[in-house]
Amino acid sequence: MSQKHPMKGDVWAGNIDQAIALIEEKENFLFCGDIDPDSVGSMMSLALFLRLMDKQASIVLENGLNENLDYLISILEYNSIRILKTEDEIKNMKKSVDAIVICDTANTKLVPFYSVLSDSFLNQNFSVIEIDHHFGADSEELTEDGIKLFREANATTEIIGELLQELMKRFPETTDPFNQRNILIGLITGLLGDTVGGKVVPLKEDFDYWMKELGARLTKNTRWRGAKEGRPADSKDSKFASPEKISEYLDRLSDEQEGCLTALTNRINNKNGLGFLNLMEPTYKEVEDVCQPYNSDWFADILGFLLNRVPEEAGKIGVICFNGKNAEGKECIFVKLRRAVAYDGFDLRQVEDQLKGVFDGSYMGGGGHPGAVSFRIVPQQEEAFLSKFEPVADYIQSNMK
Numbered sequence: 219m220s221q222k223h224p225m226k227g228d229v230w231a232g233n234i235d236q237a238i239a240l241i242e243e244k245e246n247f248l249f250c251g252d253i254d255p256d257s258v259g260s261m262m263s264l265a266l267f268l269r270l271m272d273k274q275a276s277i278v279l280e281n282g283l284n285e286n287l288d289y290l291i292s293i294l295e296y297n298s299i300r301i302l303k304t305e306d307e308i309k310n311m312k313k314s315v316d317a318i319v320i321c322d323t324a325n326t327k328l329v330p331f332y333s334v335l336s337d338s339f340l341n342q343n344f345s346v347i348e349i350d351h352h353f354g355a356d357s358e359e360l361t362e363d364g365i366k367l368f369r370e371a372n373a374t375t376e377i378i379g380e381l382l383q384e385l386m387k388r389f390p391e392t393t394d395p396f397n398q399r400n401i402l403i404g405l406i407t408g409l410l411g412d413t414v415g416g417k418v419v420p421l422k423e424d425f426d427y428w429m430k431e432l433g434a435r436l437t438k439n440t441r442w443r444g445a446k447e448g449r450p451a452d453s454k455d456s457k458f459a460s461p462e463k464i465s466e467y468l469d470r471l472s473d474e475q476e477g478c479l480t481a482l483t484n485r486i487n488n489k490n491g492l493g494f495l496n497l498m499e500p501t502y503k504e505v506e507d508v509c510q511p512y513n514s515d516w517f518a519d520i521l522g523f524l525l526n527r528v529p530e531e532a533g534k535i536g537v538i539c540f541n542g543k544n545a546e547g548k549e550c551i552f553v554k555l556r557r558a559v560a561y562d563g564f565d566l567r568q569v570e571d572q573l574k575g576v577f578d579g580s581y582m583g584g585g586g587h588p589g590a591v592s593f594r595i596v597p598q599q600e601e602a603f604l605s606k607f608e609p610v611a612d613y614i615q616s617n618m619k
Contacts, residue, residue: 222324222350222357224370236365237347237381238388241268244317244345248302250278250329252545255411255468257322258283258290260349260374263404264319265299267382267395276300276311280330284519286468289458290407293400305334312338317345320360322374322408324352327583327594328545329360349377354567356585372425375408379428399458402436406461407468414526415465417559418589433461475520478509482524486531491561492615493532495524497540498551498600512540525590529558534618535566537611539603544594550582551595551603557588563619566591572610 225233247268249261258279265275279301283291294301302308308331318339326332340346346364350357351371359366371377382395395401409428410416419425440459458464471479482505487494502512510516521538528536538554553573555566565588574581577595584593595603 246274251321252328256408259404259408260321373412491534
């Protein structure tokens with residue numbers, strides 16, 4: 219496959235036109251992609267619009283979502299958007315689906331059930347739309363002949379927002395998606411998820427435009443019921459009426475999770491602006507009295523907070539290593555790096571070549587943005603891994619400004 223490149227001008231406009239034509243033509247759409255707030259928010263928002271056009275939509279979500287994103291599942295279920303969780307469920311859709319939409323996914327390794335999707339759809343000349351904002355590292359086009367909507371953006375939901383604007387111009391008789399609370403919630407969730415709640419914003423003008431536009435529409439379209447006999451009035455905390463309310467919900471932790479986060483923060487090894495947190499299985503057992511298992515949904519809920527906490531505690535760059543499974547279900551060691559909000563002196567994508575060198579034959583892939591990357595390494599003994607990672611850490615420190 220070819221590496222992805224951002225599109226502009228006539229190429230971008232032409233691809234938008236092709237995507238709109240395909241959406242008009244087809245009736246039953248299957249969504250898939252890497253599972254995070256931006257991906258799911260993107261898939262959900264476009265799927266909800268398709269439902270307004272009386273079309274069918276299904277979304278592949280193998281393991282569901284963590285607790286802080288449970289409202290997205292509720293929205294999908296309420297709007298009869300089918301959630302596919304198994305190989306058999308995906309295979310059974312082969313006769314009904316006539317188009318695939320892949321959102322916010324750098325490469326095939328990050329797509330749940332990719333081999334099944336490939337055999338059942340992608341290799342069978344199904345129509346495909348790819349929508350993404352990941353470039354560089356190991357980003358690649360997932361199809362040869364699919365319609366590509368690739369451009370620089372803070373989040374894929376920004377691209378979905380632009381696509382919805384163009385769809386409204388083409389089909390003015392359809393209900394305005396920007397007057398639909400659930401679509402607005404999906405778009406805002408993705409944008410907040412990929413910008414650390416608005417703290418890490420590569421394209422500020424775009425971010426400000428969308429947050430102002432979507433936030434104002436969300437407030438306008440949130441209705442509050444007054445009190446009636448036998449029913450109290452709506453509480454101001456019962457609905458998302460602004461981006462700030464969504465951000466608060468995404469940032470909530472239980473007391474137990476707060477305790478675990480504090481315990482893990484105390485284990486950060488800070489060396490001249492580079493923070494390192496080893497959460498590999500043998501070491502993680504040392505905190506099992508205050509933290510639930512590292513492979514639990516509970517741990518997944520606090521991982522995002524850790525990814526932000528480590529670089530902020532260190533001052534410049536944070537590194538977290540932990541055991542897990544990739545989208546294909548294969549065991550691996552995740553190496554995630556993120557910059558502190560106020561630091562931009564090092565492009566984290568440069569780390570990939572160093573990892574490929576020291577983990578020759580064991581590197582499984584990865585990539586991301588200048589300020590946040592994720593890589594995967596073949597499982598190995600903790601001591602051997604840490605020994606090999608030392609020169610990578612030295613490289614980062616020697617190049618930090």
